[in-house]
Amino acid sequence: MVRDPAAGPRERLLKAAQELFYTQGASVGIGAVLQEANVARRSLYEHFGGKDGLVTEVLRRASEEDLAWYESALAGATEPRERLLGLFGHLDELVSDEGFRGCRYFATDLAFAEPDHPAHAETEIFRRRLHDLLVRELEAMNHPHPERTAEQLHLLIEGALVRGAGGGRQHPALAARDLAAIAIDSR
Structure with a gap:
């Protein structure tokens, strides 16, 4: 249960919903969220107007956290090509974690x-921002086709996240890294 006495009902709802939506899916019942957050139903409507507002706000919050994770993963190298390929190594660590449950946006x-x-608008905003981050890296290396290649890399990232959710620890992000190198090096 989300029991932070310093956190108000809004923050407890956000924390509980983010955790439950990730571990059980966004279709989890609002009763479970209210119980986990230890708040009254009234708080949900006061702060978010209902479940749709809560889902939207959770996605906005998660999006900021996830984009910060991507930025941090890219920071592991100085050269854009190595930064992009290194990202897939970080994805491998992420999808290999026991607590990994797949791509929250998918x-x-x-x-x-x-x-x-x-x-859907929030998931699209996240995807566009991730795409823009990939374009930025490709432009930094003067790639001749940054938009197209960013789309290819984004597809590989999402594929690794979806395959990683299946378990079995096949290391889909490492296979994706090999394909990413081909896409990055194609001129």
């Missing part, structure tokens, strides 16, 4: 079938 998109659900 899972969220699957959880909400309605195409106009606000969660």
